[in-house]
Amino acid sequence: MIKKAASAHARLVASDLLHAIKNERTVQIMLLILILSLICWQMPFANYFLYPFKLFVTTVHEACHALVARLTGGNVQMISIAPDESGLTLSAGGIRPLISMAGYLGTAVFGGLLIWWGKRPAEARFILQMIGTVILALTVFYGGGGIFSFVSMLIIGAGILWVSRKANDAACHMFLLMLAVQTTLNSVLDIQTLFLASVMGAQHSDARNMESMTGVPAIVWSILWGAIALCILTFSLWVSYRPQAKTGSGGLDASIMPGISGGSTMQDPVLLEQDIESSLADLKLNTAAAKEGQKIKINPKEEKKRK
Structure with missing residues (x-):
């Protein structure tokens, strides 16, 4: 039963994402940016255009380390990014x-949040201001990893502002969507690089640190993080751009059968059948309760006659 429900939900998510690709202009723009980015990676000179965005993703990566360190009671001493797109916190x-x-x-x-924020064009300016301000603050307080690191973080933050x-x-x-695509794309590809580094026996990586602390091989951590990252990105796309439910569709009374009034549910026969059965069960219970109430109700005139 669980396997059947999971399969039905997976089909529903795939259907909703396909609907978003066909009908949502924002998703189409992000898909176009993704394709152009992949093409640019194969072109020597065009790849330089994406270099600042890769440094931005590295900054986000290191900022996440710093944020969790502070949230768990630690102290952050330095954030550094290197010309080879690596980083250190x-x-x-x-x-x-x-x-x-x-x-x-x-x-x-963070990439998932950018996808979600990308659905709201009116808020794009405010989101960019917040991102730029945070990066500048990180540069001032923790950007002591050398001239390249300090200047790069300063330019990235100031450029976004x-x-x-x-x-x-x-x-x-459009710029916010560009950041969203580059962040999500690099978050997945960086884990792929981590996996290859773990296979090759690299000694300095987050996965290797986890191996030293837990005893679980670094390659396992890289695979696990990759799977979780893909789930996060898929979920963020689905939540942000799935078709909105339409109440009362198909002539059904939403107050009587609320479970089958949504547009997404109508697309999947398994979920539709489950909703119909649940709604019918509720109707039977309500009908039975109403009949019981009628049986025990006494007519006031008959009560006077008895007295």
Whole structure:
């Protein structure tokens, strides 16, 4: 039964995502950005255009380490990003396993939030202002990892703020979608790189840190994080762009059969059958309760005659 329900839900999610690709303009734009990004990666000179966005994702990765370190009672000493797109966060104290996991999973969560925020063009400018401000704050307080790191983080934060102040609403929304695509894409590909590094026996990585703390091989952690990241991104897309439920569709009274009035449920026969059975059971219970109430109700005139 659980397997059947999971399969039905997976079909529903796939159907909703396909509907979003066909009908949601924002999803179509993100898909186009994704395709162009993959093409640019194969072109030597065009790849330089994506370099600042890769450094942005590295900054997000290290910021997630720093955030969890602070939330778990630790102290952050330094955030550093390198020209090869790698990064380093030095911290003391805190819950070390959570801090190590926060980099890759936190980036995936942040990418999911960007996808969700991307559905709201009117809020794009405010979101960009918040992101730019946070990056500048991280640069001032923790950006002591060398000239390249400090200048890069400063330019990234200031650049995002500049776009939020100078660009029009449409351009702000487009830039936010660009950040969303690059963050989600790199969060998955970085885990792929981590997996290959774990296979090759790299000694310095978040997965290797988890191996030293838990005894579980680094390759297992990289696979687990990759699966979780894909689930997070799929869920964020589905929640953000699934078709909205339509009450009262198909001539059904939503007050009587609320479970089968949603548009997404109508697309799946298994869920539809379950909703119909549940609704019929509720109707039977309500009918039985009403009959019982009529049986025990005494007519006032008959009560006077008895007296």
